[in-house]
Amino acid sequence: MSSDEKEFRRLEKKALRSLFDSMVSGGYRIIGPKIANNAIVYRELSSIDDLPKGWIDVQDGGSYHLEQTGGEAYFGYVVGPDSPKRFLFPPERTLWSAEKNGKDINITIEQDEYPKTALLGVRPCELAAVAIQDKIFAEGEYVDPTYKARRDNTLLIAVNCTRAGNTCFCASMGTGPRAGSGYDIALTEVGGDNGYFIVESGSNEGDDIVNSLSLNPATSHEIDTAENAVNETVRCMGRTLETSGLKELLQSEFNSPRYDDIALRCLACGNCTLVCPTCFCSTVIDTTDLSGNRSERIRRWDSCFNIEHSYIHGGYIRGSIMARYRQWITHKLVNWIDQFGMAGCVGCGRCITWCPVGIDITEEAGAIRKSVKENVKVNKG
Ligand code: SF4
Ligand code: SF4
Known part of the structure; x- marks a missing residue:
């Protein structure tokens, strides 16, 4: 559907509860933004009163804190440490367990419990990330049945960004701050308590919910006001990443001395x-209890910054931190494009914010580009 054919409707801010109630009546559990542990994270919501109204997150390299503005925006924050990944591809899952019963061993394939879920407040960059994970887990020759089942059981309620974080660079990656596709419903928040949401549906499931609300069409002035707020977000974006020729640049600069410099700062903590x-990397762990009667196999998120992650018979492929950082950034910005036809980075800025030493993917890629330009100048000079 072209944007000209799209229907934009107006939902009063005061009526946000009706959207929530409509999803609950449709049998959805609602996961959305909520304050926990001094951050805005995704948790199950019991009502719209759980939303972080008036709260914003202030982010920079290696720092994050919340501030209450006294404002009336429900979605004035940017992104927290969580993303939809936590629900579609959970950090840890027991795959099977085995119990010894005398001479018998009973093996149980663990069933995945995942109720019909509406993920509320999904940012455009997160929608792009879900599309990337779909390619990995739900498309092609090898499908992860658990991911696929969860994905099929999830409604995505996106919220376009009307405020950019200091570490955001989605505009550079073409993934935001406006949702292009991949949502069931997209909202744009305008104004305070007397304001409204512009509502767009992106699927049949979204249509069912939006139609149940009997909303009036938005006026062109209301649509333009929302559009301008999103456009202003691009102007205020904290970071940029120059992507033109970046894949070729990182390929040709595989031995850039910048990687040695990064290795002196990187703690290989894996936060990023x-x-x-x-x-999407994971590892498989087998455990046995002390009695020796029960064992289980667990799948757990892993990180390419863990030295064990590259272990094969005979040793580690990436023994140094330098090699592990280079693997991470070139997988995101080079090999991913070859594998999946798109970069593995959506410009959400989380890796910059949550890196304890503030290592910044945009700065590092920019430094490698700059050093090449300087070398060219020196050679010409
Ligand atoms: S690499 Fe960093 S900025 Fe890019 S998607 Fe991952 S966390 Fe976000
Ligand atoms: S979060 Fe920072 S310090 Fe930790 S592994 Fe990533 S780049 Fe290195």
Whole structure:
């Protein structure tokens, strides 16, 4: 459907509860933004009163804190450490367990319990990340049945961004701050308590919910006001990543001395991969209890910053931190494009914010580009 054919409707801010109630009546559990542990994270919501009204997150390299503005925006924050990944591809899942019963061993394939879920407040960059994870887990020759079942059972309620974080660079990656596709419903929040949401449906399931609300069409002035707010977000975006020729640049600069410099700062903690909404590596762990009667196999998120992650018979492929950082950034910005036809980075900025030493993917890629330009100048000079 072209944007000209799209229907934009107006939902009064005061009527947000009706959207929530409509999803609950449709049998959905609602996961959305909520304050926990001094951050805005995705949790199950019992009502719209759980939303972080008036709260914003203030982010920079290696820092994050919340501030109450006294404002009336429900979605004035940007992104927290969580993303839809936590629900579609959970951090840990028991695959099977085995119980010894005398001479018998009973093996149980663990069933995945995942009720019909509406994910509320999904940002455009997160929608792009879900599309990337879909390619990995739900498309092609090898499908992860658990991911696929969860994905099929999830409604995505996106919220376009009307405020950019200091570490955001989705505009550079073409993934935001406006949702292009992949949502069931998209909202744009305008104004305070007397304001409204512009509502767009993106699927049949979205249509069912939106139609149940009997909303009036938005006026062209209301649509333009929402559009302008999103456009202003692009102007205020904290970071940029120059993507033109970046894949070729990183390929040719595989031995850039910048990687040695990064290795002196990087702690190999893996935070950047755990908060990244597109990273998909996992490991499998087998455990046995002390009695020796019960064992289980667990799948758990892993990180390419863990030295064990590259272990094969005979040793580690990426023994140094330098090699592990280079693997991470080139997988995101080079090999992913070859594998999946798109970069593995959606510009959410989480890896910058949650890196304890503030290592910044945009700055590092920019430094490699700059050093090449300087070398060219020196050679010409
Ligand atoms: S690499 Fe960093 S900025 Fe890119 S998607 Fe992952 S966490 Fe977000
Ligand atoms: S880049 Fe930062 S977050 Fe990532 S492993 Fe290194 S220190 Fe940790």
